[in-house]
Amino acid sequence: MEAKEEIIDKAPQVLCKNCQTSFDGKFCPECGQSVFEYERPFRFLIADFTGNLFAFDTRFWTSLKALTLQPGKQTRNFIQGKRARYMPPFRFFIFVSFLFFLIFSSYLGKTVVVSDENKKEVYQALKQQLDSVQGSKLVSSIKDSVMLSAPKIAVPLPDSSETIGSPKVLDFSFNNDNNDSPFQLDVSEEEVSAEDSNKIEKLKAAVITVMENPKIYMNSFIKFLSWSMFLLMPVYAFILWLFFRKTAPYYYSHLIMAVNQHSFWFLMGTIIFMFQYFLPERDYEIEMWLLFLLPIHTFLGYKQLYKRSWLRTLSKSIGIVFLYSLSMILAVAVIFNFWVQSEFL
Structure with missing residues (x-):
């Protein structure tokens, strides 16, 4: 009886395009890069993307459950x-x-609706910020109140207890006559440093923005x-x-x-x-x-x-x-x- 030779086909070796390692399989054992080819007809890419999408969907619902x-x-x-x-x-x-x-x-x-009460709370927060600004020696006196013309809300602010050189006065007022914004914050400054002046401008812009678009x-x-x-x-x-x-x-x-x-x-x-x-x-x-x-x-x-x-x-x-x-x-x-x-x- 004539013996038959068994022919075993070996899987072709793959050359990794990233590190040039020759290997069998779908992933390089050296760098881990996949043998997936992106230079293929678009229909194959759509099929792979759909498969990954459904795999994600399955794992998501399994995890959720x-x-x-x-x-x-x-x-x-x-x-x-x-x-x-x-x-x-x-x-x-x-x-x-x-x-x-x-x-x-x-x-x-x-x-969220900016009601009169909400605005009052905003000004209370502003008062606290001004107090902290006082503590940093930004101003020596602050006008007694922050006035909101419509509706009429006044939040008393404490007088500054320290005087540094000549008086520096910050006058916060809100005016409805401004066409660009229903809130106008005017500040008059004397002998305020550039850094502190920048803080004032940021504070002004913040108050106006909060009131217009919280x-x-x-x-x-x-x-x-x-x-x-x-x-x-x-x-x-x-x-x-x-x-x-x-x-x-x-x-x-x-x-x-x-x-x-x-x-x-x-x-x-x-x-x-x-x-x-x-x-x-x-x-x-x-x-x-x-x-x-x-x-x-x-x-x-x-x-x-x-x-x-x-x-x-x-x-x-x-x-x-x-x-x-x-x-x-x-x-x-x-x-x-x-x-x-x-x-x-």
């Missing part, structure tokens, strides 16, 4: 290496937080607030590590937990503000139920990931909430102060 219905399980699976089915946590968080601040900004833009500063503050929330995640992860370091000694595990929980919080916030924006008048209050769900979901996430007893998990949850609340208050205060300094002075 696990995040909302199985608190803590997605984090545990991701840490254990079961990652292909889920959207990367940081990418999911960026998407959800972007959606939240978009809806939140739209909601505030729809509901949305500009509102959007600016939302931007600062979004960055503060992003920077708070590592702080929250560190607090988790402090309380659960015996169960999960590595910081990375707590960081993934922090990202996923912030994603859920932003997701609930998005739903709440969507109801407020699109259905402002309703016979039911779903917002309260969603807010009530937040601590329960967070607690169950701790229980699922760290596997501690119910009582220990509850006690640690209270400590975590307390420390993180203090961190948030401090962060928002710092961000607000930085925002005021950057926008007003």
Whole structure:
């Protein structure tokens, strides 16, 4: 019986165009570059793009389902290496937080109205800023009140207690006769330095802009607030590590937990503000139920990931909430102060 020779076809070698390494497969073992060819007919690129889009869509919905219905399980699976089915946590968080601040900004833009009372509060804030300007020796005396001609609102300002050289007087007045703006801020200065004069001009422009279009500063503050929330995640992860370091000694595990929980919080916030924006008048209050769900979901996430007893998990949850609340208050205060300094002075 004649033996037959078995012919085995070897896969052709691929030459990496980036590092010139010869290899078999779809990715270069040296630099990691894909063998994907972009110089192809356009229909192939459309097919690849569609496939990636549906893959993204599938992972997004899988992550969304696990995040909302199985608190803590997605984090545990991701840490254990079961990652292909889920959207990367940081990418999911960026998407959800972007959606939240978009809806939140739209909601505030729809509901914020500059009433007389709002204007009075603005001038109260302005008074405080002028007090700080006084402390920096910008002026030796400030006119007794800031007058708003329509409607008539006067906010008394304290007299300056220090005199430096000859008198320097800043006269803040608002006039409706200006055709360009219903608010006109006039400042007369004597012997004020160029740096301080620049601060005055910024303050004038800020007051006029706030009164005419408060949305500009509102959007600016939302931007600062979004960055503060992003920077708070590592702080929250560190607090988790402090309380659960015996169960999960590595910081990375707590960081993934922090990202996923912030994603859920932003997701609930998005739903709440969507109801407020699109259905402002309703016979039911779903917002309260969603807010009530937040601590329960967070607690169950701790229980699922760290596997501690119910009582220990509850006690640690209270400590975590307390420390993180203090961190948030401090962060928002710092961000607000930085925002005021950057926008007003």
